[in-house]
Amino acid sequence: MSGKLVSRRQFLKHAGATAALLGLSEAMIPQLANALQELAAGKPPVIWIQGQNCTGCSVSFLNSNYPGVADLVLNQLSVRYQPNVMAGTGKTAIEAIDETVKSMKGKYVLVVEGPVPTAENGEYCTFGLGTGTKKLMGNTVPNDKTIQEWMNELVPPAAAVIANGSCAAFGGIPAANASVTGTTPISKVVARIDPRKPVINVGGCPSHPDWFVGTVLEALLYLQGKGKLNLNENKMSRTFFGQLIHENCERRASFDSGLFLEDWNQNNPDMKLCMFKMGCKGPVTYADCPVRRWNSKVNWCVGANAPCHGCASPAFYKELSPLYQPLPNVNFDGITPAVDVLGWVAAGATAVGVGAHYLYKQLGEKPREPAEGGEK
Amino acid sequence: MAQIISIDPLTRIEGHMRIDVEIEGGAVKDAWSSGTMFRGIEMLLKGKHPWDCQQVVERVCGVCPLIHGTASSYALDDAMDVSLPDNARIIRNLALGANYIQSHILHFYHLAALDFVDVTAVPNYSGSNPALKLLKDKVTQLVAAGDPYPFLPRYSSPDYIGEPGGPGDANLATELVGHYVQAFEMRKKAQEMLSIFYGRMPSFVGTIPGGVTQPPTLMNIAAFQSRLAELQQWIDNVYIQDILTIAKVPQYQPFMKAGDSGGSYLAYGGFDQDQKGNEKFLPRGTIYDNEIMNVQGFDEQKIVESVKYSWYTPDCEGKNPKYGKTEPDLKKADAYTFLKAPRYNGKPMEVGPLARMLIKKPDILVNLATSLGLLTPPVKFGILPRHAARAIECKLVADEMSKWLAQLQPGKPIWDPRGKAIPDESFGRGLVEGPRGALGHWIQIKGKKTENYQAVVPTTWNASPRDKDGVRGPIETALIGVPVPDVDNPINVARCVRSFDPCLACAIHIIHPEHNGVKEFRII
Numbered sequence: 048m049s050g051k052l053v054s055r056r057q058f059l060k061h062a063g064a065t066a067a068l069l070g071l072s073e074a075m076i077p078q079l080a081n082a083l084q085e086l087a088a089g090k091p092p093v094i095w096i097q098g099q100n101c102t103g104c105s106v107s108f109l110n111s112n113y114p115g116v117a118d119l120v121l122n123q124l125s126v127r128y129q130p131n132v133m134a135g136t137g138k139t140a141i142e143a144i145d146e147t148v149k150s151m152k153g154k155y156v157l158v159v160e161g162p163v164p165t166a167e168n169g170e171y172c173t174f175g176l177g178t179g180t181k182k183l184m185g186n187t188v189p190n191d192k193t194i195q196e197w198m199n200e201l202v203p204p205a206a207a208v209i210a211n212g213s214c215a216a217f218g219g220i221p222a223a224n225a226s227v228t229g230t231t232p233i234s235k236v237v238a239r240i241d242p243r244k245p246v247i248n249v250g251g252c253p254s255h256p257d258w259f260v261g262t263v264l265e266a267l268l269y270l271q272g273k274g275k276l277n278l279n280e281n282k283m284s285r286t287f288f289g290q291l292i293h294e295n296c297e298r299r300a301s302f303d304s305g306l307f308l309e310d311w312n313q314n315n316p317d318m319k320l321c322m323f324k325m326g327c328k329g330p331v332t333y334a335d336c337p338v339r340r341w342n343s344k345v346n347w348c349v350g351a352n353a354p355c356h357g358c359a360s361p362a363f364y365k366e367l368s369p370l371y372q373p374l375p376n377v378n379f380d381g382i383t384p385a386v387d388v389l390g391w392v393a394a395g396a397t398a399v400g401v402g403a404h405y406l407y408k409q410l411g412e413k414p415r416e417p418a419e420g421g422e423k
Numbered sequence: 424m425a426q427i428i429s430i431d432p433l434t435r436i437e438g439h440m441r442i443d444v445e446i447e448g449g450a451v452k453d454a455w456s457s458g459t460m461f462r463g464i465e466m467l468l469k470g471k472h473p474w475d476c477q478q479v480v481e482r483v484c485g486v487c488p489l490i491h492g493t494a495s496s497y498a499l500d501d502a503m504d505v506s507l508p509d510n511a512r513i514i515r516n517l518a519l520g521a522n523y524i525q526s527h528i529l530h531f532y533h534l535a536a537l538d539f540v541d542v543t544a545v546p547n548y549s550g551s552n553p554a555l556k557l558l559k560d561k562v563t564q565l566v567a568a569g570d571p572y573p574f575l576p577r578y579s580s581p582d583y584i585g586e587p588g589g590p591g592d593a594n595l596a597t598e599l600v601g602h603y604v605q606a607f608e609m610r611k612k613a614q615e616m617l618s619i620f621y622g623r624m625p626s627f628v629g630t631i632p633g634g635v636t637q638p639p640t641l642m643n644i645a646a647f648q649s650r651l652a653e654l655q656q657w658i659d660n661v662y663i664q665d666i667l668t669i670a671k672v673p674q675y676q677p678f679m680k681a682g683d684s685g686g687s688y689l690a691y692g693g694f695d696q697d698q699k700g701n702e703k704f705l706p707r708g709t710i711y712d713n714e715i716m717n718v719q720g721f722d723e724q725k726i727v728e729s730v731k732y733s734w735y736t737p738d739c740e741g742k743n744p745k746y747g748k749t750e751p752d753l754k755k756a757d758a759y760t761f762l763k764a765p766r767y768n769g770k771p772m773e774v775g776p777l778a779r780m781l782i783k784k785p786d787i788l789v790n791l792a793t794s795l796g797l798l799t800p801p802v803k804f805g806i807l808p809r810h811a812a813r814a815i816e817c818k819l820v821a822d823e824m825s826k827w828l829a830q831l832q833p834g835k836p837i838w839d840p841r842g843k844a845i846p847d848e849s850f851g852r853g854l855v856e857g858p859r860g861a862l863g864h865w866i867q868i869k870g871k872k873t874e875n876y877q878a879v880v881p882t883t884w885n886a887s888p889r890d891k892d893g894v895r896g897p898i899e900t901a902l903i904g905v906p907v908p909d910v911d912n913p914i915n916v917a918r919c920v921r922s923f924d925p926c927l928a929c930a931i932h933i934i935h936p937e938h939n940g941v942k943e944f945r946i947i
Contacts, residue, residue: 089568089570090570092572097439098460099460100485101482101483101484101485101486101488102437102438102484102485102486103482103484103485103486103488103625103626104485105485106485106486106624106625107485107625109529109533109607109610109611110611110614110624112611115607115608115611116607117604117607120573121561121562121565122561125570125572126572126573127572127573128573129573130432130434130435131434131435131436131437131533131534132435132533132573133434133435133572133573133574133577134435134537134542134573134574134575134576134577135434135573135575135576135577135578136430136432136433136434136435136577136578136914136917137429137430137431137432137433137578137913137917139576139577139578140432140434141432142576143572143573143576171460172439172459172460173431173439173441173459173460174431174432174439174459174460175431175432176429176431183427183443183455183759184455184732184757184759185757186427186443186445188427188429188443189429191431191441191459219482220464220467220479220482221464223467224464224466224467227466252482252626253485253625253626310838310840311631311633311634311635311636311837311838312638312836312837312838312840314638314834341618341622341623341624342611342614342615342617342618342623342624343611343615345615345618345619345646346618346619346621346622346623347622347623348622348623348628349622350622351618351620351621351622351623351627351628351629351636351637352629352636352637352638353622353628353629353631353636353637354628356478356628358626364475364478364479365467368471368472368475369471369472369474369475370472370474370475370478371472371474371475371631372472
């Protein structure tokens with residue numbers, strides 16, 4: 048294949064490291080190699096647009112490690128439009144989109160960072176120039192093009208859409224103000240345009256670079272017919288969002304022993320204290336932060352003696368507030384995390400554990416033994 | 424004949440920005456700066472637990488979460504009347520410093536450098552550096568495969584370094600592109616430094632009202648120090664040297680003075696050196712009309728916001744931000760942006776590294792400015808001095824950080840528990856210096872809940888529209904006179920705007936939801 052940047056052997060070696068770090072099955076590696084190599088120009092084209100975003104997921108992408116971002120951009124992905132990285136400006140930036148839509152119909156992955164505001168005809172978020180005109184202090188100039196219009200154009204020819212980060216996926220922080228701007232998650236916007244178009248959500252505020260890159264790779268395999276998407280009910284990859292943070296937390300032993308941090312000057316030399324009473328949302332958040340960690344594995348939120356805020360959860364932020372108060376409905380009668388309020392919470396063993404030990408610590412009494420398996 | 428060109432998207436910044444310029448006689452005659460996206464971050468804080476504020480306002484901007492979180496922590500400290508332990512003050516300074524390093528490196532290399540360097544010159548590299556030869560192979564293959572994204576398409580211009588007939592040669596261009604690639608790793612290390620104390624970046628968890636969450640230990644100090652030492656070397660030997668290289672390119676000499684914002688500068692001051700913040704590493708002050716030897720004081724009361732060209736009713740005109748009123752009027756004639764026009768003492772003020780360095784005037788800056796002829800009248804600081812000031816600040820802060828690191832005391836307190844005692848009613852203010860300039864956060868607490876939250880951010884100063892007297896904002900003024908020899912390729916307009924490191928998500932947000940629709944809100 049002409050224009051190939053790495054040999055198949057090199058790729059397999061590299062993909063091995065990549066896949067291992069991304070938590071992909073080793074068995075997927077040859078398929079991954081084939082999938083990437085068989086795409087038209089050797090590198091899958093990506094158009095990455097931004098709605099009501101904060102660019103945090105783009106900055107997080109720049110923190111990608113093995114593969115690093117230079118490697119991703121130079122070797123693995125053909126980044127056609129990404130407003131923070133690309134050289135083009137103004138019409139030369141838009142040219143990159145137009146060219147890709149024309150020549151890569153059905154082949155590009157559309158990444159959307161930030162949700163779409165639908166109120167006021169979408170005028171709360173625009174980029175690029177529209178086909179009409181407007182007045183600017185007496186001058187006539189081209190009008191603005193809304194992100195909604197861009198979605199209408201870019202979704203149908205896309206192979207798949209990836210909503211990158213909690214706000215694109217579920218509304219996130221801007222959704223707490225949806226009554227004003229009409230913030231709408233990407234999956235809903237896409238469903239209105241083309242209900243059959245595959246949409247995959249990447250949680251996190253911001254998304255972890257591995258979650259995003261890994262989800263892109265999984266999506267590419269799927270598009271090649273080489274792999275199945277193993278998504279949960281929120282359209283998130285189970286590879287990254289399959290387990291509760293609480294299950295894998297390095298401070299789980301403290302939790303089980305009832306050792307909770309209550310003062311940040313407390314420093315237990317023997318055991319790092321559990322953040323539950325400082326509001327940790329680990330017991331209700333599905334993500335692999337405790338094992339994956341952040342910033343080249345340097346640390347993660349609980350590792351910094353702070354509670355998990357549940358940023359990868361579809362409930363973030365509105366339903367998880369107040370962030371520094373213990374989870375509600377884990378009450379002194381034991382048990383039930385309010386499945387009616389937090390419908391996505393796994394009940395069962397974890398919930399029992401939370402209730403029992405919290406009770407123990409609060410009242411200084413030994414908890415009743417929970418039933419085997421911890422059913423409620 | 425005059426002609427208006429509209430540039431949207433203005434890429435390689437944070438956020439959604441549009442620039443319209445009127446070109447006459449090969450130069451910019453008039454300019455308009457507009458922000459084109461908003462969400463409404465502050466309004467959703469009303470009624471929330473005050474401790475939530477810091478986590479939410481970090482998400483105002485994914486490029487600047489560190490500084491918004493820091494300003495919020497100081498505002499909450501103030502509202503709770505805490506005494507910040509020295510360890511906490513120092514860790515906050517170290518984290519802020521690490522963010523300066525990552526932000527300044529990111530800005531010069533990944534946001535700005537592609538305006539000066541021709542990546543497509545790399546295949547012509549003829550040197551023997553093994554890493555650069557690999558880079559040459561890689562770029563050659565990209566071009567051969569017809570897939571030069573994301574480096575093409577772009578504005579064409581004869582003055583890119585490495586462009587045939589342009590300045591420098593392919594070897595210099597390749598060296599700079601090599602540094603662009605290295606810079607990805609370098610800024611990542613600076614993010615790792617933040618992560619050591621603050622848990623992760625972007626969106627960190629390591630500050631809380633009253634202090635920080637993670638105590639200093641020999642291990643985390645060592646992990647921080649080793650990365651800092653590596654970054655200091657790279658800043659001195661690569662970043663500063665590349666700035667000097669670009670500053671010496673003959674074709675870029677007009678950019679020494681072109682891009683002057685009007686010459687008035689403002690800094691709130693940053694990096695507290697004592698508990699009360701009386702002494703700051705980056706001092707507070709104001710400069711008017713390029714009289715750089717005459718640094719004057721700062722009085723918050725002198726900030727007034729004008730809305731004549733913003734989408735707000737005339738009632739909102741002329742208020743101090745603390746008492747600011749905002750009623751939108753999307754049909755208002757002549758309005759063209761959601762940013763208000765803050766003015767200090769009636770003047771548009773530039774904020775950011777250039778402002779801070781001109782107020783501090785470190786020797787390294789004065790010597791460089793002298794050698795570049797910047798101090799000979801008419802004194803003006805344009806596109807290149809703005810980049811140079813950022814690089815010099817990056818070095819100064821990095822060097823100072825190793826001293827701060829040595830002041831940490833493992834085992835001593837990191838938190839004042841008063842931070843947890845939410846008063847029934849209180850008011851707090853946090854004034855800090857972010858990588859992009861002066862930032863203020865204000866919180867009002869009522870019934871132990873957040874009653875009101877406001878932020879006035881750097882890009883609102885820099886990217887503001889005209890005020891009631893028709894005086895342009897700093898970026899608009901800076902654009903006047905910038906040469907645009909080819910209206911189809913207005914590269915110099917982009918160079919000028921990017922030199923300010925604009926951050927639009929920060930600059931636009933809404934507060935005061937009084938009704939279901941947009942009835943009363945405020946864009947800052």
